[in-house]
Amino acid sequence: EAGVAQSPRYKIIEKRQSVAFWCNPISGHATLYWYQQILGQGPKLLIQFQNNGVVDDSQLPKDRFSAERLKGVDSTLKIQPAKLEDSAVYLCASRTVRTSGERYNEQFFGPGTRLTVL
Amino acid sequence: TQLLEQSPQFLSIQEGENLTVYCNSSSVFSSLQWYRQEPGEGPVLLVTVVTGGEVKKLKRLTFQFGDARKDSSLHITAAQPGDTGLYLCAGGRGRGSTLGRLYFGRGTQLTVWP
Numbered sequence: 001e002a003g004v005a006q007s008p009r010y011k012i013i014e015k016r017q018s019v020a021f022w023c024n025p026i027s028g029h030a031t032l033y034w035y036q037q038i039l040g041q042g043p044k045l046l047i048q049f050q051n052n053g054v055v056d057d058s059q060l061p062k063d064r065f066s067a068e069r070l071k072g073v074d075s076t077l078k079i080q081p082a083k084l085e086d087s088a089v090y091l092c093a094s095r096t097v098r099t100s101g102e103r104y105n106e107q108f109f110g111p112g113t114r115l116t117v118l
Numbered sequence: 119t120q121l122l123e124q125s126p127q128f129l130s131i132q133e134g135e136n137l138t139v140y141c142n143s144s145s146v147f148s149s150l151q152w153y154r155q156e157p158g159e160g161p162v163l164l165v166t167v168v169t170g171g172e173v174k175k176l177k178r179l180t181f182q183f184g185d186a187r188k189d190s191s192l193h194i195t196a197a198q199p200g201d202t203g204l205y206l207c208a209g210g211r212g213r214g215s216t217l218g219r220l221y222f223g224r225g226t227q228l229t230v231w232p
Contacts (some may be wrong), residue, residue: 004160035198040224041224041225042122042124042206042208042222042223042224042225043119043161043206043222045219045220045221048219058187069163077167091159091160091161105149105151105166105210105220106151106163106166107161107163107220108160109159109160109161109162110160111158111159112159112160
């Protein structure tokens with residue numbers, strides 16, 4: 001089974017520029033998450049999709065961040081304009097609808113995109 | 119503000135030693151997960167505990183969920199260099215459509231020297 005794919009793996013931009021990240025979840029996974037992981041911290045949820053609808057975007061800085069999941073499969077996360085404090089690893093994760101069992105609520109993570117804002 | 123506090127933040131030990139990592143909160147969680155993350159990779163699930171007082175063993179790793187479902191611990195026996203990585207605890211909350219939302223701790227960076 002193919003894992004969660006993300007691209008690019010690395011991105012360096014200057015502040016005030018825009019950037020976009022792409023995620024392809026595991027086939028059949030209805031739930032998709034975007035996390036921000038700043039160096040030395042755990043992942044912080046930015047947005048959660050269920051199919052192509054937003055379930056939770058309470059932690060998404062909506063003045064500069066946007067995300068979409070057209071057709072309920074791939075997703076893109078955009079930052080415009082970027083700030084220095086946006087330097088982080090952006091992780092995409094997906095999950096099935098399983099709600100019990102040994103692997104209850106397991107989220108499968110992609111390798112992430114490391115963003116550096118200069 | 120972190121909902122989950124992990125300690126210690128860094129741990130550097132010799133191969134063969136035992137260690138315990140702690141994950142504490144003032145909030146109650148419906149489930150508690152432990153993930154391991156290696157450099158350049160995303161976190162990978164190790165275990166999920168859902169019942170207060172539950173203990174799960176995975177080879178040399180023992181996971182415990184507190185009786186009140188507010189804290190958890192990870193104990194590794196006879197650590198090996200392959201155990202090196204960032205260990206993250208994650209508490210699950212939410213119901214219905216937000217079922218599955220996880221709150222992560224800052225992580226414990228474990229280094230095991232040969």
